Amino acid sequence: xxxxxxxxxxxxxxxxxxxxxxxxxxxxxxxxxxxxxxxxxxxxxxxxxxxxxxxxxxxxxxxxxxxxxxxxxxxxxxxxxxxxxxxxxxxxxxxxxxxxxxxxxxxxxxxxxxxxxxxxxxxxxxxxxxxxxxxxxxxxxxxxxxxxxxxxxxxxxxxxxxxxxxxxxxxxxxxxxxxxxxxxxxxxxxxxxxxxxxxxxxxxxxxxxxxxxxxxxxxxxxxxxxxxxxxxxxxxxxxxxxxxxxxxxxxxxxxxxxxxxxxxxxxxxxxxxxxxxxxxxxxxxxxxxxxxxxxx
Ligand code: GUN
Numbered sequence: 001x002x003x004x005x006x007x008x009x010x011x012x013x014x015x016x017x018x019x020x021x022x023x024x025x026x027x028x029x030x031x032x033x034x035x036x037x038x039x040x041x042x043x044x045x046x047x048x049x050x051x052x053x054x055x056x057x058x059x060x061x062x063x064x065x066x067x068x069x070x071x072x073x074x075x076x077x078x079x080x081x082x083x084x085x086x087x088x089x090x091x092x093x094x095x096x097x098x099x100x101x102x103x104x105x106x107x108x109x110x111x112x113x114x115x116x117x118x119x120x121x122x123x124x125x126x127x128x129x130x131x132x133x134x135x136x137x138x139x140x141x142x143x144x145x146x147x148x149x150x151x152x153x154x155x156x157x158x159x160x161x162x163x164x165x166x167x168x169x170x171x172x173x174x175x176x177x178x179x180x181x182x183x184x185x186x187x188x189x190x191x192x193x194x195x196x197x198x199x200x201x202x203x204x205x206x207x208x209x210x211x212x213x214x215x216x217x218x219x220x221x222x223x224x225x226x227x228x229x230x231x232x233x234x235x236x237x238x239x240x241x242x243x244x245x246x247x248x249x250x251x252x253x254x255x256x257x258x259x260x261x262x263x264x265x266x267x268x269x270x271x272x273x274x275x276x277x278x279x280x281x282x283x284x285x286x287x288x289x290x291x292x293x294x295x296x
Pocket of ligand 1: 094095096097098119139140168277
């Protein structure tokens, strides 16, 4: 059984990016810059954004963290995005989701210039991805592809089952893995909350590669896993635990202890896909930088 280690795989991506930023610095040029917007003080979002900023520093990227109160007006958020769109020293913009209920996510995502949309959420970039055109791939599916690449896991001709159809993970993942592209060419079945449980179990039992992104701790058990399958766990849920230092533990969507008895490879949580998401984001930010005609 192989543990698909996000620390190791993301380190190899970050090493390449660090080489690039060091070369840029040596040439007296500025390096890629990511602007992250965080609204409110959701604990998980705080952790993710802090980790994104820290990883920027580790790879020689510039970063700015822009914080807004929970009750920020949508117009103020839009104004900041416009300002960042026009800032030539900012290559990538991300707005951490989820946003407070009074803010329209779609409006915010569409306000980000597609050339700076390093999350790959803008409808134009999603459209380009669907058509197999060069674009920003959403960071988490991108991270999964980088993980599969690092561990040389074949996808061509395999049956992949994806559970979860979100715009951020499941849907783009299913499109990418079924596409005519590297780490594509798979037969993909996309399951979601309306897939009857008995049918879901039958389908997952056929999966050479199982990608789970439902946000329900330990949703997948041993009975759902085909012997020798590759298991990609995208879930990151905080589960209260009074015995833990922080008062919670991080749980994935897979019952890890059961999965390792049947699978050939599994991503751990934490330490798996989460770290690869950041690697994907950094890759996209470098891409945004390199796509420019000027580097001031
Ligand atoms: N919230 C959960 N995942 C993500 C992500 O990949 N990007 C952003 N911006 N917000 C998220």
